[in-house]
Amino acid sequence: MFHLLCENDDDWDNDTRMMAVGYEGWLSKASTCFLLMTYGEVFNATDALFSVLQNKSVDIAFCCQRISDTMAIMCRLREDFDSFYIKFEERCQQLGLSDASAQSDQPIRDRxxxxxxxxxxxICIQMKTRFAHYGKLSFIGLVDTRKFEHMSKSFDEGLLKSLAKAYLxxxxxxxxxxxxxGLYSSQMIRQTCATPAQLLDFLHCNDLVVTVPEASKLLSLDLTLPATTASVERSFSALKRIKTYSRNRTGEERLSSLALISIESAHLMSLKKDxxxxxxxxxxxxxxxxxRMDFIFK
Known part of the structure; x- marks a missing residue:
């Protein structure tokens, strides 16, 4: 696509042509192919982990096992660099990719x-940091509706202890x-409620929240826990948005104005009312x- 844009440059404005030339040059480099293939190998493993964490969020033991498996895959990838590099060289040969020779005492393969x-x-360090305390959420298994029949026969006291450590x-x-x-032994609940959210809705619709208040509280806690471990402040910080916006603009006055608008947002809203x-x-x-021109009538 970028090649076609470059060939038919009369049909496009200068900015589009310059960006097309830049992207085509970047994609034509062997170093770009190397990065794409590297992250392709990583995403093959992490995409599967992401799917598990989204769809099996109440099965903490299973999620922890998949996290460990994914980190083991990262370690194996490190050991398989030679075979990976052979595939990379074959791909570059097929696509005709190369890099301009750079002045360096270190061979390109070693770099x-x-x-x-x-x-x-x-990636391994980030995963260890991100999921270091994930196992502490094992108490969520208490409201895993898929295991209610098993739990009705054998109650897991360990999950209660896990909950007590954090929310005693x-x-x-x-x-x-x-x-x-009582919930585990209810056949109606096992047949009609497939998720903790459906179970909580069932309790509300049938006025059973007062009957099982502690279980309702636990269900609410489970549904309140974030799906990601990234903090709210880091994801939605007003200061972060200001900095991101200001980096794409020039001038200190603009940065000062944005900061003032954010800091005095409550005052600004009150001014808008009047x-x-x-x-x-x-x-x-x-x-x-x-x-200024004389705007005052005398």
């Missing part, structure tokens, strides 16, 4: 090996065990400025 190792090590003062554990035992007075005050300040 790419270091880059390959660095990428995999960084929020639950009456004697009452909670009684509530859960916008006529606000506009009049702005106009008054404007006409009082020096080196």
């Amino acid at each position: 790419r090996r270091l880059l390959f190792y660095s990428i995999l090590e960084n 003062r929020y639950f009456d554990f004697v009452r909670l065990k009684a509530d859960l035992t 916008h006529k007075t606000f506009y009049n005050d702005v106009i008054k300040k404007f006409v009082e400025k020096d080196r």
Whole structure:
């Protein structure tokens, strides 16, 4: 596509042509192919893990096992660099890709090996940090509706202990065990509720929340836990949005104005409610400025 844009440059504006030339040049490099193939190998493993974490979120033991398996795959990829590099060279030969010779005392294969190792090590470190405490959520298995029949025959006390470590003062554990035992033994619930969300809806629709208050509280906790371990502040920080926006703009005045708008957002909203007075005050300040035309009628 980029090649066609470059060949038919009369049909496109300057910005489009320059971007097409840049992207085509970048995609024509062997180093780009190396990065794409490296991350392709990584995503083959992490995509499967992502699917498990999204669809098996209540089965914490299974999720933890898949996390360990994925990290083991990362380690095996590191050991298989030689076979990976052979595939990379074959792909470059098929596509006719090459890199401009760079002045370096280190062979290109060794530099790419270091880059390959660095990428995999960084991913492993990030995964260890991200999922370091994931096992502490094992108490979510208490409301895994798919295991209610099994739990009705053999109650897992270990899951209650896991909950107690984090939320001891929020639950009456004697009452909670009684509530859960009643839910586990209900054949109607096992047949009609496939997820914790459906179970909580069932309790609300049938006015059973008061009957099993501790179990309802646990279900609410389960549905409140975020699907990702990224913090809310990191994902939705106003300061982060300001910095991202300001990096694409120039001038310190713009950055100061954005920061002021964010900091004084409550005051700005109050001014918008009485916008006529606000506009009049702005106009008054404007006409009082020096080196302006005389807007004041005398």
